[in-house]
Amino acid sequence: MEMTRSAPSGSASSVAVETVADRGYKGIPIGLERGSGSRKLLARMIRVMFPHKGIPDAPYIRAAEAVLALACEKPGRQVAFAAAIQDLMNLDFEAMDDAAALDHLRAMSATDFFTQFQGKALLAFYDDPEVWEHLGYEGPSFDKGGYVNRGFNDLDWLPDPRIEEYDGGEQ
Amino acid sequence: MKQIALDEPAVVIIGSGAGGGTLAYELTQQGIECVVLEAGPYLKNEDYENDEWKAFNQMAWLDPRTTSGSWRIAKDFPSLPAWIVKAVGGTTTHWSGATPRFKEHEFKALSTYGPVEGASLLDWPITLAEMEPYYERAEMAMGSTHRHGRAALPANNNYKVFANGAERIGYKRYATGPYATNAEPYDGRPASIQDGFNFQGDKSGAKWSIMVREIPRALETGLLDLRPDSHVVRITHDASGKADAVIYADKDGNLHRQAARVVCVAGNSIETARLLLLSESTRFPKGLANGSDQVGRNYMRHLTGSVYARFDKPVRMYRGETMAGLIADESRFDPSRGFVGGFYMETISLGPAFLAAFVEPGAWGPDFAEIMSSYANTAGMWIVGEDMPQSDNRITLSSNVRDQWDLPVANVHFDDHPNDVAMREYGYGKAAELYDAVGALGHHRTPPYPSTHNLGTCRMSERAEDGVCDRNGRTHEVANLFISDGSQMTTGAAANPTLTIVALAMRQADYLAGELKRGNL
Numbered sequence: 047m048e049m050t051r052s053a054p055s056g057s058a059s060s061v062a063v064e065t066v067a068d069r070g071y072k073g074i075p076i077g078l079e080r081g082s083g084s085r086k087l088l089a090r091m092i093r094v095m096f097p098h099k100g101i102p103d104a105p106y107i108r109a110a111e112a113v114l115a116l117a118c119e120k121p122g123r124q125v126a127f128a129a130a131i132q133d134l135m136n137l138d139f140e141a142m143d144d145a146a147a148l149d150h151l152r153a154m155s156a157t158d159f160f161t162q163f164q165g166k167a168l169l170a171f172y173d174d175p176e177v178w179e180h181l182g183y184e185g186p187s188f189d190k191g192g193y194v195n196r197g198f199n200d201l202d203w204l205p206d207p208r209i210e211e212y213d214g215g216e217q
Numbered sequence: 218m219k220q221i222a223l224d225e226p227a228v229v230i231i232g233s234g235a236g237g238g239t240l241a242y243e244l245t246q247q248g249i250e251c252v253v254l255e256a257g258p259y260l261k262n263e264d265y266e267n268d269e270w271k272a273f274n275q276m277a278w279l280d281p282r283t284t285s286g287s288w289r290i291a292k293d294f295p296s297l298p299a300w301i302v303k304a305v306g307g308t309t310t311h312w313s314g315a316t317p318r319f320k321e322h323e324f325k326a327l328s329t330y331g332p333v334e335g336a337s338l339l340d341w342p343i344t345l346a347e348m349e350p351y352y353e354r355a356e357m358a359m360g361s362t363h364r365h366g367r368a369a370l371p372a373n374n375n376y377k378v379f380a381n382g383a384e385r386i387g388y389k390r391y392a393t394g395p396y397a398t399n400a401e402p403y404d405g406r407p408a409s410i411q412d413g414f415n416f417q418g419d420k421s422g423a424k425w426s427i428m429v430r431e432i433p434r435a436l437e438t439g440l441l442d443l444r445p446d447s448h449v450v451r452i453t454h455d456a457s458g459k460a461d462a463v464i465y466a467d468k469d470g471n472l473h474r475q476a477a478r479v480v481c482v483a484g485n486s487i488e489t490a491r492l493l494l495l496s497e498s499t500r501f502p503k504g505l506a507n508g509s510d511q512v513g514r515n516y517m518r519h520l521t522g523s524v525y526a527r528f529d530k531p532v533r534m535y536r537g538e539t540m541a542g543l544i545a546d547e548s549r550f551d552p553s554r555g556f557v558g559g560f561y562m563e564t565i566s567l568g569p570a571f572l573a574a575f576v577e578p579g580a581w582g583p584d585f586a587e588i589m590s591s592y593a594n595t596a597g598m599w600i601v602g603e604d605m606p607q608s609d610n611r612i613t614l615s616s617n618v619r620d621q622w623d624l625p626v627a628n629v630h631f632d633d634h635p636n637d638v639a640m641r642e643y644g645y646g647k648a649a650e651l652y653d654a655v656g657a658l659g660h661h662r663t664p665p666y667p668s669t670h671n672l673g674t675c676r677m678s679e680r681a682e683d684g685v686c687d688r689n690g691r692t693h694e695v696a697n698l699f700i701s702d703g704s705q706m707t708t709g710a711a712a713n714p715t716l717t718i719v720a721l722a723m724r725q726a727d728y729l730a731g732e733l734k735r736g737n738l
Contacts, residue, residue: 152582172572173570178568187412207380212392
């Protein structure tokens, strides 16, 4: 089961559609092929959504691929994603600076496309071991013997507190 | 393994979690044969995953459900009202391990709090004094730390922040337990290796669960017929109105009928109520044992809320026992705080995968990324308190969504009571104060997760018209039908419910064994 959130109905990307209608959908990347640039554009979107300075492109690309895989599960979703991606390409989304790109995403954040995109991108990106490493999370630990001898109690900037229950009686 | 014939009227237990698993263990210890029907697979320690989403997809109850009401879950996770387990051992597989007892006044909620507008409070038909011997037994079975001479768990990093903050704002009743994971080897199981994955099943076996203790020991008696992948779809009754069989689907969807002498339902509060509603008949048109129209009502899910605080130095909250830190100072009756009932504060940690999904559902952008960037320097706590039972917070059958067996799914309707909102706000404030006292740079108030403490829905009541079952969990209307899980709770109290579910099941087992031996069932 996907942990997708409910979404308002409506056009896949009505915000973008209004501004770029003149450029049309002639080149709509319905196959969402690797060579179409979809992956790169989505990776840029994910970096604007989840900006982490020290994280290289690879995890963003992997998250974009997870979104494309979700998009390609159903033809209706695939064409909606393709149209939304085409809109963003027509707008030269990738050329926008961070602030403009963020504003643009905010403007389209109520769309069904964005809600699905955000849900999947978040799950994929923060479930990536390379991202964990950057955030300082060590992943599976059982096979390494847990943390009992590897720092489960290594915090040293506060005094060691009492671990037993209070013996001053009930309140 | 014991094989009980389908046409032999058996003691049939539906569900193998804290309630059903305990009942099976206690009955087989007393020489009574039983069949346990578990909807999920038989997962063992070696099957569990040190990975949040893999574990979730392996063991969570993911059959469809629907939601309604003003609670935020209905917006953020509309098909996932509860985060519970579908596997042998039930939700004890992923439970945290905290084992505080309910308090005397919490068994007398209506008398203590007085009537609360909009709430359907009642006193339990049993008292703490009656429960105490069973609490003792449950703590021994589960190996609660800090009890009966057992050692406390050591302080992990998250606890160091939590306990120092508690001390600095004047709290006194903090400790690393009581907690049902071994600090030292106990009962044939090892000491904790502090791996931080008990929400994912605990591979080491240091944590008590029904899967590691009660199920194997019940099987060793040769009296338990355990059937995993067996999803009960209906309880049937005879002309006299007594339960006479249980019908279940195996994993391929083939139906089987097990004749029953006694039926004990322990499917966790949502499925227990749903099963009774699905078992309607001409004699029980609103559902089995539902003449009072109380089945499914008074669904409670505990208050809950989390606070994650950021510091300028490392915490590494994910290392060590996740919930081995409790503060009990706010677990008291003190309406001067602006609400009735009390709450606990308990350490909690999520990995980045779960934190991203749950810290602020739907959030993204630079502020959200900042929360995630601070991961290694973050401390977390969970607020768990008594929520008000409300008649309209209830489980009903969906009119339009069906499950894999083509049965109507459960709809879970929940509205927060004003008392719940007031307690949550107060709890968030105290949590922030605690973390500020040890130098937090900032904190985030996280809304309730999909419910892990699902209670009520078939509550115990003195009078038949107020509830579904009596003080022994026996339904008011069907003499050989028992409620054996957290569904029977009259009110929810503040404490994590597993210890009380186990204690209630032990008590029910004594009653059932007596009735069976006296030939009354």
